[in-house]
Amino acid sequence: xxxxVTPTVEWINQCYDxxxxxxxxxxxxxxxxxxxxxxxxxxxxxxxxITAAVEEATGGDGPDAIxxxxxxxxxxxNVSPLGGDTEDVELVASSASxxxxxxxxxRKCDIGGSLTIQGREFSFIDxxxxxxxxxTWIYDHGDGVLFTADGFGNYHDPGxxxxxxxxxxxxTPAEAVYEYHRxxxxxxxxxxxxxxERTLDxxxxxxxxxxxxxxxxxPIEAADLDVYRDRLGEAxxxxxxxxxxx
Amino acid sequence: xxxxxxxxxxxIYEAGPDRTESWDLADRDPEWYEAGRxxxxxxxxxxxxGGEETLLFDTLSPASTEEILTAVDELVGDRGxxxxxxxxxxxxxxxxxxxxxxAHPETTLVAPGYGNDHELYHLDEGIHxxxxxxxxxxxxxxxxxxxxxxxAPVSVWMTERETxxxxxxxxxxxxxxxxxxxxxxDELDGEFDPSRLVEFHGRVLFWYQYVDVEKxxxxxxxLVEKFDPQIVAPAHGLVIRENATDYMDLMKDxxxxxxxxxxxxxLG
Numbered sequence: 087x088x089x090x091v092t093p094t095v096e097w098i099n100q101c102y103d104x105x106x107x108x109x110x111x112x113x114x115x116x117x118x119x120x121x122x123x124x125x126x127x128x129x130x131x132x133x134x135x136i137t138a139a140v141e142e143a144t145g146g147d148g149p150d151a152i153x154x155x156x157x158x159x160x161x162x163x164n165v166s167p168l169g170g171d172t173e174d175v176e177l178v179a180s181s182a183s184x185x186x187x188x189x190x191x192x193r194k195c196d197i198g199g200s201l202t203i204q205g206r207e208f209s210f211i212d213x214x215x216x217x218x219x220x221x222t223w224i225y226d227h228g229d230g231v232l233f234t235a236d237g238f239g240n241y242h243d244p245g246x247x248x249x250x251x252x253x254x255x256x257x258t259p260a261e262a263v264y265e266y267h268r269x270x271x272x273x274x275x276x277x278x279x280x281x282x283e284r285t286l287d288x289x290x291x292x293x294x295x296x297x298x299x300x301x302x303x304x305p306i307e308a309a310d311l312d313v314y315r316d317r318l319g320e321a322x323x324x325x326x327x328x329x330x331x332x
Numbered sequence: 333x334x335x336x337x338x339x340x341x342x343x344i345y346e347a348g349p350d351r352t353e354s355w356d357l358a359d360r361d362p363e364w365y366e367a368g369r370x371x372x373x374x375x376x377x378x379x380x381x382g383g384e385e386t387l388l389f390d391t392l393s394p395a396s397t398e399e400i401l402t403a404v405d406e407l408v409g410d411r412g413x414x415x416x417x418x419x420x421x422x423x424x425x426x427x428x429x430x431x432x433x434x435a436h437p438e439t440t441l442v443a444p445g446y447g448n449d450h451e452l453y454h455l456d457e458g459i460h461x462x463x464x465x466x467x468x469x470x471x472x473x474x475x476x477x478x479x480x481x482x483x484a485p486v487s488v489w490m491t492e493r494e495t496x497x498x499x500x501x502x503x504x505x506x507x508x509x510x511x512x513x514x515x516x517x518d519e520l521d522g523e524f525d526p527s528r529l530v531e532f533h534g535r536v537l538f539w540y541q542y543v544d545v546e547k548x549x550x551x552x553x554x555l556v557e558k559f560d561p562q563i564v565a566p567a568h569g570l571v572i573r574e575n576a577t578d579y580m581d582l583m584k585d586x587x588x589x590x591x592x593x594x595x596x597x598x599l600g
Contacts, residue, residue, distance in 0.1 A: 104448055111452065129452050157423050158484075160452045182354045182599065186346075186375065186393035186424045197598045212538075212598060217483045218422060219536040219599045269448055272485050276543040276551070285542075331550040 088115060088143050089248055091305045092229035092297050098139045099248060100132040107241045109266070110302050111160045114233060115143055116226060119205030121150030125224055125233045126301055127164035137167050151176040151203050153195070155235035156221040157187035161301060165189070178203060180210060180222040187220070197222045209293065213237055214285040217271060223289075230296030232289075238318065239266040239302035251310040258304055258314055264321035266302065268328075275329035279322040286315065334403050335514045337563060337571050338495040340382060340472050344403045345514050346375040346396045348424075351507060355531065355597065364525035370510040373532060373599075375424050376567050378499060379407050380492055382469025385414040387442075389474075389490055389499055390567060391428035400428050401435050415467060417442040419501045420479070420487035421453035425567065429454070442467070446478060447486030461488060480555060481537060491559060498561035498576070504583065505532045505568025518574040529586045532568065534596035545591045549584040556580045 088096035094117040101108040113126040113136065122144050128136040140149060152170045154162050157179065169175040171191060178201065179192035195201050200209045207227040215237030216223075224233040240262040242249065251258045267274055289295075290311075298306040298314070306314045333345045350370040352358060357365050365371065377390040377400060386408045392400040404413055413436040418426045433439055441458030443450065445465075450456040461476040472494055479487035481503040490499040506528035508515070517524055533540050540548075556577050564572040564579060572579050590596075 102449060102452060109449070131452050159421060159423070160449070180598075182351075183349045183393075183395075183424075185395035186348050186427075188394040188423045188427055190395075212595065214542060216538070217485070219483065219538055270485050272482060272487075273537075273539045273543070276548045277539075278542060278544040281542045326544065326547075331547060331554055 087139055091299060092231055095226065095229050095231050096143065097305055098136060100128060100135060101247050102131065108244060108247060109241055112301050114299050116206065121204040123151045123153060123204050123206065124149045124168065125153050126155055126161045127152055127168055127170065129160040130163040133164055133167055136164055140168060149175055151178065153203060153208065153224060154179040155224060155233065156218045157181060157189055158218055176203065181220045195222065211289060214282045215271060225293045230294050231299050232293065232295045233299045235301055236270060238298050238300040238306065239270065240304060241266050242304060249304050251304055251306040251314060257310045258306065260317040260320060263317045264324055267321050268325050274322055274325045277322050277326050279319055279326065282322060283319055333514060334407065337565065337573065340380060341492060341495055341497060342379040342407050343514065343565065343571055344377040344379060344392065344400065346392045346399065347372045347513060348375055362527055364528050366509065371507050372510065373505065373507050373568050378565055379404065380469060380472050380474060381407065382472035384470030386411060387415040387417060387467060387469055387474060388413055389417045390419050390425045391432055393424040394427035397428050397431050401431065412436060412438045415440050415442050417490065418455065420444060420482065420484040421455060422484055444486050444488035446488065450486060453486065455486065480551060496562040497565055498559045499565050501567045502537060504564055504566040504579065505536060507531050508570055512570065515570055517570050517572045526582050526585055529582065530589050531596060533586050534590045535599045540587060540590045541595060545587050548587050552580060552584050
């Protein structure tokens with residue numbers, strides 16, 4: 087079961103329960119001109135559900151390519167079950183030391199560069215919001231979707247698991263954006279928010295972003311991007327203000 | 333490859349790939365670099381042997397499974413490995429956890445008590461440690477600390493109290509030349525070039541480019557006062573066993589330098 091985000095990008099939505107609050111641990115499927123492309127592969131925790139969803143969405147064929155934002159286990163744990171270790175599936179990752187990242191067969195994408203994968207052009211962006219150093223954000227030039235890995239996330243309540251940002255009463259809730267980034271990008275306690283916002287401005291100026299697709303949040307539709315970014319900025323200021331060096 | 337740092341503390345080393353090309357060292361020719369040489373950002377694990385019990389801090393990467401298993405066997409012999417501490421579930425730090433636990437069923441897994449998604453990393457079982465928790469190994473006692481400069485939220489730092497060694501994981505890493513493998517910083521030729529620290533932190537702790545410099549440097553002052561270590565044993569650099577706090581102080585210049593320059597590059 088997938089949820090359409092844009093005409094050719096679908097969300098394979100999985101959640102992890104934090105004592106009543108949910109956090110997405112998702113992946114995305116793109117229907118590119120020459121085949122299907124997965125962005126990330128999800129967690130082993132949801133392996134059965136993910137492989138079944140991909141099987142159904144691809145008519146039993148499986149993906150033609152897997153592009154990883156980074157090697158962190160919740161993003162890269164299903165590469166083999168989805169065929170990423172076979173010659174039939176092209177595996178793309180950003181690390182220059184793939185063997186150390188557990189991805190010895192991956193084709194390297196350069197952060198700052200572009201690749202055409204299954205007939206679709208992708209750009210690989212140095213992310214201002216991430217945890218691991220080798221993370222790349224991925225921009226899909228077909229539908230204008232920006233895949234933001236660990237950035238642009240949010241927690242959500244039961245019953246909101248399938249929501250796009252516009253399905254919330256007033257877009258993705260500010261508190262959920264704040265709580266997610268506080269807990270998961272711990273370094274934001276030292277952030278100078280204006281520096282991150284300048285880099286985000288540059289990215290949004292360079293790329294025509296029509297949707298943002300986080301791995302750990304509800305996808306953000308074009309009409310809601312300004313509201314989300316305002317809330318993200320406020321969340322960063324709050325996280326930094328709340329942490330004082332003892 | 334391993335080397336004893338202090339009695340009962342062993343440094344287990346993995347070189348990883350040569351960074352000369354991906355870091356464009358030949359063209360940029362930084363002062364510490366010598367033309368034609370290979371350069372590495374190592375991946376290090378540490379084994380603490382307290383006489384009564386043994387503890388391994390991190391696992392090396394999946395590219396070195398046989399190497400870490402061999403090193404542990406050589407260092408603990410028939411006594412077995414009592415504890416495996418995973419500093420954080422990043423693949424190069426934790427990628428051999430399962431292999432080590434399979435080879436050493438006697439081992440207790442020790443994981444960070446911080447963060448909220450341990451089940452996604454198979455870290456929901458075992459002991460969870462936070463600030464001030466200790467494990468007494470006999471002649472050596474390790475203590476755990478909230479990780480200050482980190483990547484994954486599920487992270488922990490460690491100190492060893494008798495030798496006053498700080499294990500700051502991803503912080504204070506730096507690149508080194510091929511023949512400097514397993515060399516202590518005080519054994520390097522010439523004066524240590526702080527730009528090595530800039531090269532590493534500008535790429536790996538990429539978020540240094542987005543921080544409030546004064547606040548970050550106040551945190552470094554706090555760390556110097558809190559730990560005041562004799563030895564610093566990073567996961568991605570050479571071991572510092574002399575004037576350790578001077579190198580911690582140097583990290584304030586690293587913060588300022590990264591703030592004042594363009595992004596030096598990615599890890600590659």
